[in-house]
Amino acid sequence: MAPTTDLLQGTLDLLILKTLALESMHGWGIALRIQQISKDALQIGQGSLYPALHRLEYKGWIRADWGASENNRRAKFYSLTRTGKKQLEAELADWDRLTAAIALVLKQV
Amino acid sequence: MLIELLTRLRFLIARKTHREVDEELQFHLEQQTEANIAAGMPPQEARRQAIIAFGGVEHAREECREQRPGYFVETLLQDVRYAMRGFRRNPVFTITVVLTLMLGIGATTAVFSVVDRILFRSLPYAHADRLVSLGMVQSLETQEFVMGGFYYDWRANQKPFEALTSEGATTPECDLTERNPAQLSCASVEGNFLATLGVSPVLGRDFLPEEVHPNGPKVALISYGLWLSHYDQDPGILNKTIEIDGSPIRVVGVLPKEFEMPRLQAANVLLPMAVDETADRSANSGFGQPRRAFARLKPGVSIEQAQAELQPLFQDVQKLIPKDIRYDFHLKVRSLRDRQMQDVHLTAWVLLGAVLAVLLIACANVASLLMARGAVRGRELAVRSALGASPIRLARQALTEALLLSLVGAAAGCALAEGLLRLFIAIAPAGIPFLDKAQLDLRIICFTVIVSIVCGTLFGLAPASQKPAAPMLTGRFFTAATHAAVRQWLVVGQIAASLVLLVGAMLLLRSFSNLQNQQLGMRADNTLTVSITLGGHNYPTAERMMVFFQQLQHRLQFGPGVSLVALSDSLPPADNHNSARYSSIIVSGRPPLTEGSGGLVTYRLVSPEYFRALNIRLVQGEGFSEEQLTSTDRFVVLSQQLATRLFPERSPVGERLRFGAEDPNAPRFTIVGVAANVKNGGLTGEEEPEYYLLKRNRAEDWEGRGVWGRTSVIVVQTSLPPDTMSRWIRSQVATLDPTLPVDIATLRQRVNKLADQPRFETALVGLFAGTGLILAIIGLYGVISFLVTQRTQEIGVRIALGASRGNVLRLVMGKSLRLIVWGTLIGLLSALAVSRVLSSLLFSIGPHDPATFAFVTLLLVLVALAATLIPARSATRVDPIVALRCD
Numbered sequence: 001m002a003p004t005t006d007l008l009q010g011t012l013d014l015l016i017l018k019t020l021a022l023e024s025m026h027g028w029g030i031a032l033r034i035q036q037i038s039k040d041a042l043q044i045g046q047g048s049l050y051p052a053l054h055r056l057e058y059k060g061w062i063r064a065d066w067g068a069s070e071n072n073r074r075a076k077f078y079s080l081t082r083t084g085k086k087q088l089e090a091e092l093a094d095w096d097r098l099t100a101a102i103a104l105v106l107k108q109v
Numbered sequence: 110m111l112i113e114l115l116t117r118l119r120f121l122i123a124r125k126t127h128r129e130v131d132e133e134l135q136f137h138l139e140q141q142t143e144a145n146i147a148a149g150m151p152p153q154e155a156r157r158q159a160i161i162a163f164g165g166v167e168h169a170r171e172e173c174r175e176q177r178p179g180y181f182v183e184t185l186l187q188d189v190r191y192a193m194r195g196f197r198r199n200p201v202f203t204i205t206v207v208l209t210l211m212l213g214i215g216a217t218t219a220v221f222s223v224v225d226r227i228l229f230r231s232l233p234y235a236h237a238d239r240l241v242s243l244g245m246v247q248s249l250e251t252q253e254f255v256m257g258g259f260y261y262d263w264r265a266n267q268k269p270f271e272a273l274t275s276e277g278a279t280t281p282e283c284d285l286t287e288r289n290p291a292q293l294s295c296a297s298v299e300g301n302f303l304a305t306l307g308v309s310p311v312l313g314r315d316f317l318p319e320e321v322h323p324n325g326p327k328v329a330l331i332s333y334g335l336w337l338s339h340y341d342q343d344p345g346i347l348n349k350t351i352e353i354d355g356s357p358i359r360v361v362g363v364l365p366k367e368f369e370m371p372r373l374q375a376a377n378v379l380l381p382m383a384v385d386e387t388a389d390r391s392a393n394s395g396f397g398q399p400r401r402a403f404a405r406l407k408p409g410v411s412i413e414q415a416q417a418e419l420q421p422l423f424q425d426v427q428k429l430i431p432k433d434i435r436y437d438f439h440l441k442v443r444s445l446r447d448r449q450m451q452d453v454h455l456t457a458w459v460l461l462g463a464v465l466a467v468l469l470i471a472c473a474n475v476a477s478l479l480m481a482r483g484a485v486r487g488r489e490l491a492v493r494s495a496l497g498a499s500p501i502r503l504a505r506q507a508l509t510e511a512l513l514l515s516l517v518g519a520a521a522g523c524a525l526a527e528g529l530l531r532l533f534i535a536i537a538p539a540g541i542p543f544l545d546k547a548q549l550d551l552r553i554i555c556f557t558v559i560v561s562i563v564c565g566t567l568f569g570l571a572p573a574s575q576k577p578a579a580p581m582l583t584g585r586f587f588t589a590a591t592h593a594a595v596r597q598w599l600v601v602g603q604i605a606a607s608l609v610l611l612v613g614a615m616l617l618l619r620s621f622s623n624l625q626n627q628q629l630g631m632r633a634d635n636t637l638t639v640s641i642t643l644g645g646h647n648y649p650t651a652e653r654m655m656v657f658f659q660q661l662q663h664r665l666q667f668g669p670g671v672s673l674v675a676l677s678d679s680l681p682p683a684d685n686h687n688s689a690r691y692s693s694i695i696v697s698g699r700p701p702l703t704e705g706s707g708g709l710v711t712y713r714l715v716s717p718e719y720f721r722a723l724n725i726r727l728v729q730g731e732g733f734s735e736e737q738l739t740s741t742d743r744f745v746v747l748s749q750q751l752a753t754r755l756f757p758e759r760s761p762v763g764e765r766l767r768f769g770a771e772d773p774n775a776p777r778f779t780i781v782g783v784a785a786n787v788k789n790g791g792l793t794g795e796e797e798p799e800y801y802l803l804k805r806n807r808a809e810d811w812e813g814r815g816v817w818g819r820t821s822v823i824v825v826q827t828s829l830p831p832d833t834m835s836r837w838i839r840s841q842v843a844t845l846d847p848t849l850p851v852d853i854a855t856l857r858q859r860v861n862k863l864a865d866q867p868r869f870e871t872a873l874v875g876l877f878a879g880t881g882l883i884l885a886i887i888g889l890y891g892v893i894s895f896l897v898t899q900r901t902q903e904i905g906v907r908i909a910l911g912a913s914r915g916n917v918l919r920l921v922m923g924k925s926l927r928l929i930v931w932g933t934l935i936g937l938l939s940a941l942a943v944s945r946v947l948s949s950l951l952f953s954i955g956p957h958d959p960a961t962f963a964f965v966t967l968l969l970v971l972v973a974l975a976a977t978l979i980p981a982r983s984a985t986r987v988d989p990i991v992a993l994r995c996d
Contacts, residue, residue: 027133028140046141047164050134051172058178060116069136071143076133 012052014095017080017088020062024079026069027053053078061087120178130173134166184502188509195510199482203514205887206478210518210565212880213471214557215525220464220873221553222526223533224457232445233367235307239271239406241415242371242448245423246441247434248709249688253441253448254278257389257397259426266422269415270404274298274305277382278399280374282644282819286352289339290848292644295329295353296376303330303379305405306371312336313347313362320361321381323388327358330379333366353378354646371403373449396429403445416442434690455949456870462943463613463877466606468560470884473599475565477888479511480596481895511565519558523549537869597928600892603885604932604973605939607878611965612940613947614878617871619961620951624864627953629682630787632724636856637834638680639665639823641842641849648819651811657845658821659806662716664841665825670834673826675722676804677715680822680856683863684791687712689768691798696755697765697777710751711789711797714804720746720784722824723856728752730762730782733803737781744803745778751798752783778802792863793952824856831855870950882969886976893925894980904984905992914985921984925977929970937966 019025019033030053031046056062061084069075080088138159145155160166174180196203234240244253255263255275264273276298283295300321309315310330319325331346340346350357358380370376389397406415423440430438447454490503526549641661648654658676666674679686691707717733719725728749737744745766752761761783767775790797804810812818827834835853842851854862897904904917944956954961 026136028137031137045164046137046162047166047169048172050130050137050169051176054130054173054176058116058120058176069140073136073139074132075136 011095012048013056014088014091016049016052016056017061017084017091020078020080021085021088024065024067024077026067026075026077028075030078056084060084118178130170134163134169138163138166184505185509188506189513191506192510192513196513202478202482205891206475206514207518207521209471209474209478209884209887210515210561211521211525212884213468213475214519214522214561215529216877216880217464217468217557217560218522218526218549218553219529219533220460221556222530222548222550224461225550225553232449233308233365233369234371234445236405237307237445239408240306240371240445241270241404241406241412241442242401242445243404243415243419243440243442244402245426245438247437247439249690253401253443254399255402256399257384257392258395258429259422260397260400260402261386261390262425263402263419263422267404267419269407269410269418271407272301272305273402273404274302275382275400275402276302276370276372278401280370280376282642283354283378284644284646284848285339286355286646291339292848292850293335293353293377294375295378295380296370296374297380297382299382305403307405308365308368310362311365312344313360315362316381321383323383323385325381325383327356328361328381329353329358330362330364331360332364332377332379333368335377336363354644371445371448372401412442412444416440433692455946456866459613459870459947459950460873462946463610463874466610467877467881467884468557470603470606470881470888472560473603474884474888474891475514475561476567477596477599478891479565481891483507484895484899508566512562515558515562515565518561519554522557522561523554526554533869533873536872537865596892596895600885600888600928601932601935603881603888604929604969605936607881607885608933608936608965608969609940609943610874610878610881611969612936612944612962614871614875615961615965616944616947616951616954616956616958617867617874619958620954621864621867621871623953624792624867627788627792629860630725630785631681633856633860635826635828636722637825637827637831637838638854638856638859639825639838639842640820640852641823642820643849645819647846647848651808654819654821655806655808655811658811658823660845661842662823664845665823665838668825668827668834668837668841670827670829671825672828673718673722673824675716675718675824677713677719677822677824678804678818678820679713680824680859681723682788682790682792682860684789684794686789688797691754693769694755694800695767695769697767709797711799712802713799714802714810716804719801719824722826723787725787726785728783728785729760730780732782732784733801737803738806740805743776743778743805744781746782746784746801746803747780748784748799748801749786750796751800754798792860793867867950867952882972886972889925889928889973890976890979892928893921893977894983896924897921897980897984900984901987901992904987905989908987909989909993917985917987918981921981922974922977925973925981929973929977932973933966933970936969937962 015034016030019030019037025033027049028046031049053062053064057064057078061081062078063081064076064078066074067077138156141159141162142152142156145158146152150158163169231237232240242253244255246253260275267273276296280294280296283293285291285293300316300318303309303315311333313330316328316330320328329351331340331351336342336346346360346363348359348361350359352358364379384398392398404415406412419440419442427435427438493503494500530549641658643654643657648657662674662676665671688709689712691710692701694710695701713719715733717735717738720727720732727746729752730746732746733744747755747761755761756764761780764780765777766780767777769775784801786796787799788796789799802810825834825838829837838853839851842849904912904920907917907920940962941957946956948956
């Protein structure tokens with residue numbers, strides 16, 4: 001197993017928003033997708049995913065609708081709202097700025 | 110932002126159900142299990158792995174719930190409900206804390222509101238902190254003044270001030286002689302008076318330069334009060350002509366509502382001081398007319414610097430003063446605030462100190478009570494923590510309780526403060542300025558509430574913040590030891606603080622009783638006094654004043670129940686009377702006394718009946734007689750103190766005196782008697798030597814002498830009740846002159862008025878001392894009874910092993926005795942150090958009076974022991990079987 005990296009504070013929200021940008025998904029799907037794309041490097045505690053989802057929902061960035069899953073089970077699908085899309089752009093920009101700044105420091109020192 | 114808010118609102122109304130969350134989590138687990146099965150795990154293992162990967166399901170469910178909007182409020186309500194239940198279960202604790210807070214917050218807020226007006230009120234002038242009052246002082250006039258003879262030089266040559274201005278030394282009565290006549294006060298001020306104070310009229314304008322000339326147009330500014338009472342706030346008053354003392358004067362402006370004269374005296378009309386400089390310089394045998402001067406310091410100049418810079422100017426002035434009295438004159442520059450407040454400062458600081466002590470005691474009590482509660486609840490906290498409550502959650506619970514108590518206490522305290530403030534205003538003497546305008550200040554309430562919340566929070570959190578130890582679950586109290594030590598020191602501090610308060614209160618009380626019981630040397634009962642000041646316009650000559658008072662005296666003499674009527678220009682024991690220098694008395698046939706020695710002598714101008722009316726005994730001689738009233742000779746009666754000083758060896762009766770060393774042709778006075786000494790320097794002041802001049806029926810004796818020249822006091826002995834009599838007297842005065850204000854009071858009332866300030870101080874400090882004592886006793890009782898409860902088991906063992914009741918009593922009392930002894934010792938030392946502050950407020954009692962200290966110590970120790978007796982007795986009644994069985 002590749003070494004896992006602890007998530008930076010606040011990056012979970014960004015990951016969720018980015019994942020949902022492509023299509024609406026249920027919680028398990030989100031967990032799976034993040035794990036797969038990061039090639040298992042990012043192991044998010046599945047348990048901590050749900051409070052984050054609820055928080056984002058309460059903020060109005062994502063919305064939840066009941067729908068049928070691949071195997072025809074009732075599941076809750078999350079999708080980005082318009083505010084959520086704006087928020088994602090803002091957070092991505094922030095992230096770029098932050099990583100660029102850190103990279104700059106690391107190269108210099 | 111708006112969308113976020115709306116979303117939250119939507120979820121607040123339509124909540125997610127528990128089932129919804131459960132279903133979602135369940136779905137996740139099943140998906141994972143299926144995935145695991147697909148990867149080749151047996152179904153049971155697959156489910157186990159799924160749950161492991163997920164982490165705590167219950168935890169996740171809780172966390173989802175905590176994300177909900179309104180979760181904070183929900184838990185807050187929960188905490189409040191829980192706290193309320195706790196309070197109901199323990200009403201004694203709750204009531205004690207609330208009462209303690211109420212007393213602490215109430216007393217502090219009320220006194221701060223009063224003191225704030227005295228010490229920190231903002232004066233109604235621009236940049237009032239740069240305003241000073243300046244001039245010279247001497248023993249005959251202790252409030253700084255300047256003279257026209259040198260004032261102009263000062264104004265021209267001074268450096269430290271941006272502006273220098275002055276008003277007339279007195280604010281004389283003047284008469285509004287219009288259709289609605291009234292007696293007013295007219296202040297005459299320099300043209301730059303308002304500008305220097307930084308005040309501009311609300312209506313109209315300030316004086317113009319040409320109006321300050323002796324021959325300039327006659328104009329005036331009127332007060333807001335006069336504008337309201339006489340002119341219905343009509344803006345048409347501007348440029349209207351009103352008639353003052355019979356001459357037309359044009360109103361050019363109205364002063365602001367909050368305007369007050371710098372010396373706080375009443376003034377309805379401001380007139381420009383239109384004097385000719387050369388004339389003023391030479392008036393009053395070269396000294397000029399007296400004035401009161403005020404100035405605005407240049408920015409950055411301190412009062413001390415100003416005083417130093419004025420010194421050369423003052424030295425020039427000293428050369429004008431006769432050599433023999435020159436030593437008596439000093440330069441004085443002080444802030445306007447000090448000038449206004451005089452020595453009320455000290456009272457204010459003493460009150461502030463007392464109230465802070467009470468607040469400290471109250472806070473210590475709250476802290477101690479909360480800590481005791483925390484210690485008792487150690488087990489409960491341990492259980493809650495074991496059931497999964499986070500430390501933050503526990504701390505929040507404790508905080509909620511402390512805040513709830515503080516809020517209830519604060520609300521009760523504000524109600525108490527309002528009541529106390531009304532009480533203060535009711536009992537306060539007139540001498541404390543602005544007290545009647547004091548009101549509860551929001552800042553002050555906030556301050557005290559914050560103090561109580563901070564002390565509640567600090568000590569409420571202390572027990573909660575400690576990680577509950579596992580042994581706590583067994584229900585035995587192990588960890589309370591450190592808290593107990595802190596609480597004991599708190600009690601020691603409380604006892605010490607209340608001892609200091611009690612000493613202060615007792616000293617003031619004894620001083621007050623000394624004041625009340627001293628011999629005045631005269632009769633104050635059944636005596637009515639009528640004080641009338643005549644205006645200069647209606648009574649321009651001494652002749653007119655004499656006629657008025659003679660007519661009035663004549664009318665009163667034949668009044669109902671009147672046995673005696675006498676007249677004087679002032680009355681003892683107040684210290685506002687005429688004074689002369691002792692060295693100005695020259696006995697015929699003797700060389701003048703050494704110059705500049707002997708201090709001051711009081712004198713009064715009285716009618717022959719004066720001594721009988723006040724029941725002042727004549728020790729020698731006959732006193733004044735009716736025949737002397739029309740005599741061309743002059744007569745004088747000396748007080749015993751003055752007589753023994755002037756004539757130590759022989760009887761003074763028949764000797765002759767003159768007053769004023771400079772003038773050898775001054776009229777001679779024949780001594781016709783010696784009167785017993787009378788208290789004449791105020792209630793607290795030294796008794797001064799005194800002489801009485803006969804006020805004859807000749808105009809020359811009615812010439813304005815000193816400040817009290819236009820005022821006369823008529824003393825009436827009557828058998829009728831004072832209320833009836835004063836109504837009748839008022840009607841008699843009104844028939845002679847309906848515009849005259851009359852001040853009627855019994856002599857007893859006038860004497861009591863002088864004791865108002867000490868009474869106020871004593872009542873307040875006594876109130877605080879009582880409050881402090883009660884709080885300290887509550888604290889002591891709480892600590893001791895807590896210790897007893899804590900040691901019930903130990904005491905049970907002791908009794909089972911054969912300890913007698915006496916042994917147990919000694920064990921508990923010994924503990925409390927140690928606290929009491931420490932508290933008393935610390936308190937005595939601090940009281941010895943602090944009570945010196947009071948010395949100037951005390952009358953014929955030292956600040957270290959041993960009897961007071963002994964009595965207060967005894968009182969405190971006895972009361973404290975009594976408070977510990979109750980828990981100590983209950984300790985002796987511990988049933989060893991019950992004590993050993995519990996837990």
